[in-house]
Amino acid sequence: MKCVTSTDHKGRAVSSGPPVPGRPRRRRVSWLIGLMLLGALCAEAWRCGRTVVERVTISFPRLPAEFDGTTIALVSDLHSGFLRGGAGAVRKVVETVNSLRADHIVLLGDLVHNPRNAPRYLPMLAKLRAREGLWACLGNHEHRFMWYSRLVGAPRAPSPTGWGGKYAEAGIALLNNEARPLRKRGARIWLVGVDDAYSRADDLEAALRGTERREFRLVITHSPDALDDRRASEVDLVLAGHTHGGQIWLPLVGPLYAPCHRPRERAAGLVRTSGSTMYVTRGAGEGLPIRLGCPREVTLVTLRSG
Secondary structure, three states: OOOOEEEOOOOOEEEOOOOOOOHHHHHHHHHHHHHHHHHHHHHHHHHHOOEEEEEEEEEEOOOOHHHOOOEEEEEOOOOEOOOOOOHHHHHHHHHHHHHOOOOEEEEOOOOEOOHHHHHHHHHHHOOOOOOOEEEEOOOOOOOOOOOOHHHHOOOOOOOHHHHHHHHHHOOOEEOOOEEEEEEEOOEEEEEEEOOOOOOOOOOHHHHHOOOOOOOOEEEEOOOHHHHHOOOHHHOOEEEEOOOHHHOEEEOOOEEOOOOOOOHHHHOOEEEEOOOOEEEEOOOOOOOOOOOEOOOEEEEEEEEEEO
């Protein structure tokens, strides 16, 4: 075995001893592990960039038997017109939703990333097909209300009335702090549309006006923080979006960030409280072009009586 010899600053010979065996091998192993982790990260980002269908069944004692088995497809946070939210992505979501053959389709806000995108993308949503109804509520992007808007204000956006006209042209009924009765074989439940709590435009009390407390009431809204309203415990089911599931969801940690109160509880999935039940969809698009552990989602909710 050879020793490596060098000289110090005075020209004296200094032996560094024999080369350390295994050091190049450890470097190669480290590089290999790093490449494997990078590959796994890229594969997970690719997986989460695709849209999956989540199927959820929820039972309610107060749901009339006539509505047992009613299906509702949820579409939220398309962010049409932004980065990966182009025309091709919107068409794929429409095809996926139509393949579910739902009784109702609800659009839970942030359908467009900027209101100026509406003339191009809302007509694509006109191709959505439901057996009984196509409904929508507004999100913070329809209001042009962002995380910094509380400090600097929000730019001018179309009014809820203006949005109602745009949606009507696409065959979509916008419910803005109002309720509609849904009837089937003589029975009735209420579909309640609540404006966006993140934009501070929500008014659940006004939305519930005229509904019957003893009857089943289903709320569609953008932000899950609508559940903070003092009257939220009076409704049976809340369907919401807005959070994108946190976009990055780590095991044992949960979402790194989600724009809602109690993010570990409300960022995605089924939320049960003492008075109500809520389902939060991860959304079919995103504002930031990255998702990890949190794939895009179209949801099919089945209501059961029991």
